Amino acid sequence: MDNHIPPYNPHNSDPGDRLRRWEVDPDAPEQPSDALWGRIEADLPPPRRRRALLVWWWLAGAGLLLLGWHGLRQMPAPTPAPVAPPAEVGLQARAAASSEYCPAAVSGALAAASIASSSAAVSASPLVVATPASLSRAVVGIGPVAPPYAQVNPVIPAEPTADELLATADGQADWSGAVVKDETKHEDKVNVGAEYTAVEPLAGRPLALLPDRVLARQSKAIEYPNRGGQWWLSLYTAPASGNYVWESPAPAGAQPLRSRQNIAWEAEQGLRLRYQWAGGLSIGLGLSHYNGAFGSLSRFRRAYDPAGEQTNPAGEQVSTYGLNLSSPYGDTDLEVELRRGADQPAPAPTYLFFTVGSRQALASWQAPLQIGYHRQRNRWRLGLLTGPSWEVQQLSTLQTTLQVTAPGALRPLRPRVLRGQEDTRVSFLNWTGSLELGYRLAPRWEVYLQPFGQTSLTRLHEAADSRARRYGCQLGLSMKLN
Amino acid sequence: MQYDDQHIVAACLRHDRNAQRALYEQYKTPLYRLCLRYARDPQEAEDFLHESFLVVFRDLGQFKGQGALGGWLRRVTINVALQQLRRRPEWQQLDEPALERLPDAAADEAENPLDVPMPQLLAAIRELPDGYRAVFNLYVVDGFSHIDIARELGISVGASKSQLHKAKALLRRKLGTGVIKPSTY
Numbered sequence: 001m002d003n004h005i006p007p008y009n010p011h012n013s014d015p016g017d018r019l020r021r022w023e024v025d026p027d028a029p030e031q032p033s034d035a036l037w038g039r040i041e042a043d044l045p046p047p048r049r050r051r052a053l054l055v056w057w058w059l060a061g062a063g064l065l066l067l068g069w070h071g072l073r074q075m076p077a078p079t080p081a082p083v084a085p086p087a088e089v090g091l092q093a094r095a096a097a098s099s100e101y102c103p104a105a106v107s108g109a110l111a112a113a114s115i116a117s118s119s120a121a122v123s124a125s126p127l128v129v130a131t132p133a134s135l136s137r138a139v140v141g142i143g144p145v146a147p148p149y150a151q152v153n154p155v156i157p158a159e160p161t162a163d164e165l166l167a168t169a170d171g172q173a174d175w176s177g178a179v180v181k182d183e184t185k186h187e188d189k190v191n192v193g194a195e196y197t198a199v200e201p202l203a204g205r206p207l208a209l210l211p212d213r214v215l216a217r218q219s220k221a222i223e224y225p226n227r228g229g230q231w232w233l234s235l236y237t238a239p240a241s242g243n244y245v246w247e248s249p250a251p252a253g254a255q256p257l258r259s260r261q262n263i264a265w266e267a268e269q270g271l272r273l274r275y276q277w278a279g280g281l282s283i284g285l286g287l288s289h290y291n292g293a294f295g296s297l298s299r300f301r302r303a304y305d306p307a308g309e310q311t312n313p314a315g316e317q318v319s320t321y322g323l324n325l326s327s328p329y330g331d332t333d334l335e336v337e338l339r340r341g342a343d344q345p346a347p348a349p350t351y352l353f354f355t356v357g358s359r360q361a362l363a364s365w366q367a368p369l370q371i372g373y374h375r376q377r378n379r380w381r382l383g384l385l386t387g388p389s390w391e392v393q394q395l396s397t398l399q400t401t402l403q404v405t406a407p408g409a410l411r412p413l414r415p416r417v418l419r420g421q422e423d424t425r426v427s428f429l430n431w432t433g434s435l436e437l438g439y440r441l442a443p444r445w446e447v448y449l450q451p452f453g454q455t456s457l458t459r460l461h462e463a464a465d466s467r468a469r470r471y472g473c474q475l476g477l478s479m480k481l482n
Numbered sequence: 483m484q485y486d487d488q489h490i491v492a493a494c495l496r497h498d499r500n501a502q503r504a505l506y507e508q509y510k511t512p513l514y515r516l517c518l519r520y521a522r523d524p525q526e527a528e529d530f531l532h533e534s535f536l537v538v539f540r541d542l543g544q545f546k547g548q549g550a551l552g553g554w555l556r557r558v559t560i561n562v563a564l565q566q567l568r569r570r571p572e573w574q575q576l577d578e579p580a581l582e583r584l585p586d587a588a589a590d591e592a593e594n595p596l597d598v599p600m601p602q603l604l605a606a607i608r609e610l611p612d613g614y615r616a617v618f619n620l621y622v623v624d625g626f627s628h629i630d631i632a633r634e635l636g637i638s639v640g641a642s643k644s645q646l647h648k649a650k651a652l653l654r655r656k657l658g659t660g661v662i663k664p665s666t667y
Contacts, residue, residue, distance in 0.1 A: 015603060016622035022600050023515040032514040036528050037506055040535050047497040 056481040060233050063271050064287050071289050071365045229277045231481035234448070238268040240290075240472025242454075263362075265292040268472070274370075282372045282383070292362040298325050300354040304338075304406070306346035315342040319410075323354055323402075325420070332358075332420025336402060338410040347407035355403040366391045368432060381446070383436035388429055389454070395424045428458040430468075438478070450474040487551040494542050502539055509552060513559045519619045520563035522608060530566055534559040560624060564634060567612050598657050606653050614649035621646050 022028055244263055270288030302321050309317040317340040325332040334356060340346065372385030400421065404412040434452035441447060451473045460466040490508075493501030513534060517527035538558050545554050598606075607615055616635065620626040621642075626634065628642040635642070 014622070015597075016625075018600065018603070019519060019623045023512045028515070028600075030511075030515050030518060030524075032510050032528055032531055036510070036532060037503065040506065040532055041499070041503075043532075043536055044499075044502065044539060045497070047499050 056231070056233060056479075060271070060273050067269075067271060067287050067289060068365075071363070229275055232272075232274045232276065232446075232478045233481055234272040234274065234286075234476045234478040236270050236272065236448075236450075236474045236476030238270065238288075238290075238450075238452075238472050238474040240265055240268055240452075240470055242468065242470030242472075244294075244466065244468050263292050263294045265470075266290055268474075270366075270474075270476075272368075272476070274372075274478075276374060280374045280376075282370075282374060282385075284368075284370045284372070284385075284387075286366075286368050286370075288366045288368065290364050292364065293360065294362065295357065295359045296325075297358075298323075298356045300356070302352045302354065304347065304350050304352045304410070306349070309340065309346070312339075316340065317342070317346070321352070321354065322418070323356060325356055325358070332400070333418040334400075334402065334415055335418055336404065336415040337413045338404070338406060339413055340409050340411070344409045347409050350407060352410075353405040355405075357401040357403075359398045359400075361396045361398055363394045363396075364391055365393075366430070368430075370432070370434075372436070374436075379440040381436070381438035381440070381448075383438070384434075385436060385450075386431070386433045388431055388457070390427065391430055391456075392425065392427045393460070395426070397421050397423070426460050428456050428460055428468075430454050430456050434474075444480040446478045446480075448474070448476050448478060450476065488547065491542060491545060491547070491551065494539060497539075505538075506535055509555050512552070513555060516556060516559055516624075517563055518604065519607060519623060520560070520567065520616065522612075526566075530559070530563045533566065534562040537562055556624070560620070564616060567616055568635075570612060602657065606656050609656060610649055610652060614645055614652065617642055617645040618649040618653070622650075 242263060242265065268288050268290035270286050272284050272286035274282050274284035276282035300323055304319070306317075309319045312318050319338045319340075321336050321338065323334040323336065325334070336354065338352070366389045368387060368389035370385045370387035372383045374381055374383040397420075400417070402412075402415045406412065432452055432454040434450050436448055436450040438446045438448035451471075453471045454469065456468040460468060490501050490505050494505055510531070514527060514531050517530035517534070518524065521527035521530055534555075538555060541558070545551065607618065610618065613635075617631055620631045620634065621628065628639045628646075631637075631642040632639045637645075
């Protein structure tokens with residue numbers, strides 16, 4: 001159809017020309033009423049973008065609430081410290097050398113190793129200690145790693161020496177099963193020498209274990225009709241690994257014990273909301289959750305002195321040993337008794353070895369805040385982000401095991417937890433840096449890859465100078481909300 | 483605040499209410515006056531304009547930017563006005579106008595030109611039967627050909643020419659005899 005309007009001719013008195021001039025005459029009085037726009041607006045559909053944005057805001061909020069609720073459900077409430085629990089609570093004796101203490105599932109390797117390399121006078125008796133009731137069904141395992149202590153000297157000390165913490169080892173890799181990779185060559189330590197350099201530098205030795213950290217999120221920018229900025233909602237998963245480094249306090253003059261351990265983390269799951277200005281700057285807030293697990297192994301050497309034994313009502317000779325396990329999440333005190341029958345002769349003074357293993361689960365929640373700068377080129381976006389994140393960790397001890405290497409005449413009994421073993425919750429501040437590479441799948445959709453590194457800024461626990469580090473890579477999907 | 487057509491269209495496509503208001507403010511006056519030519523009275527003209535903007539905001543995506551936005555808006559408004567007129571029960575069958583015998587328009591042109599004050603001319607147009615008014619506006623003011631008018635109104639080309647001739651004759655007679663009073667709108 002011809003939609004052409006003849007041009008205006010000022011010399012033309014044609015009514016059509018006059019009417020066209022009149023339509024655009026600013027001095028003509030004919031105007032629509034002021035109320036007309038209100039009626040039009042009332043009949044217009046609601047602004048689609050605002051409605052969509054509102055929906056996504058609600059969805060984002062609901063998602064955060066859901067994640068929070070899920071996380072809280074997964075965090076068991078801290079339990080009171082089992083101070084001197086009843087003997088029957090947690091201690092299931094499991095012996096290695098004797099069938100009486102040796103469950104088939106656990107003791108095979110241990111027994112074999114122990115027996116093969118031990119003298120007849122020595123028995124290894126792994127004991128399962130104080131497992132929280134709610135977690136008592138957890139798989140029990142002992143996973144000693146290579147003994148971190150030095151070779152023992154075959155000379156028996158004339159006098160018992162002070163208690164010594166020989167070392168602790170990272171047992172993480174061996175906690176999956178119930179088999180003990182026992183390398184207790186120390187059975188020969190029956191002849192331990194006084195010159196034994198007990199507290200050899202343990203720095204750098206794998207020891208206890210712990211946390212790791214969270215990560216942040218970010219997002220990227222895209223150019224599109226909106227001039228003000230862009231809202232992006234992202235879901236991501238982040239396989240990550242990390243390590244935990246801590247240094248235990250030491251008495252004056254003593255060398256502090258330092259530890260570093262890698263931790264097995266499940267993939268982090270997170271949600272992130274990011275606003276990006278047209279200039280490329282962005283700010284994002286998120287919530288993420290991940291679980292981790294680790295095991296630890298601590299080994300102690302104690303001098304055995306028959307003179308220190310006491311006689312109980314049954315006529316048995318009893319000696320009691322206390323063990324203190326230091327951890328970034330709090331110390332644990334164990335007490336174990338060794339009994340010798342009244343009819344059995346006292347062994348010669350020697351060293352006793354106690355190996356305490358611990359298997360723990362960790363749940364972490366993080367709220368990262370990230371500031372970033374992004375550059376967009378075609379479908380690709382590159383971003384640099386950094387910022388703090390607040391992390392809350394919940395540590396639950398699944399199981400503690402105790403293995404005693406002692407002369408055969410001594411029978412370990414009833415380890416007891418005097419302190420510790422309770423669930424622990426700590427919170428601390430992290431700092432995260434990351435690089436983000438995004439690829440636009442569609443105007444509203446983008447996938448991104450975000451390698452990151454994170455370190456804790458504050459101590460995890462007051463008792464030890466403990467820091468967590470974590471590194472990984474987020475893989476996320478972002479949706480543009482406006 | 484003035485927006486260029488490209489930006490205002492983009493914003494309106496996102497259903498930006500501020501942009502829609504800006505578009506309305508920018509074009510409401512000429513489109514309202516266009517509606518005045520097709521309507522019987524100012525209230526009906528506002529109704530036409532009301533409906534026109536609803537259609538504009540609904541179909542703005544069809545505007546490809548190949549011409550002026552104002553021209554596209556005029557076309558939409560004319561279509562809406564014609565559509566509204568055709569819905570009327572009294573819409574006259576343009577092929578069979580029930581008019582008395584009219585003087586020959588060509589003969590009257592010299593003695594009764596339509597060169598009268600604008601309010602009087604508008605009032606005279608308003609007084610035309612709906613069909614006559616539509617053909618007169620389409621042909622004389624809006625530049626439609628008789629072929630286009632015939633297609634638009636569903637009549638023959640001859641009927642379009644006849645209606646235009648009679649519309650002009652009726653206008654001249656009304657204006658020449660002083661029947662038409664100046665419009666107040």
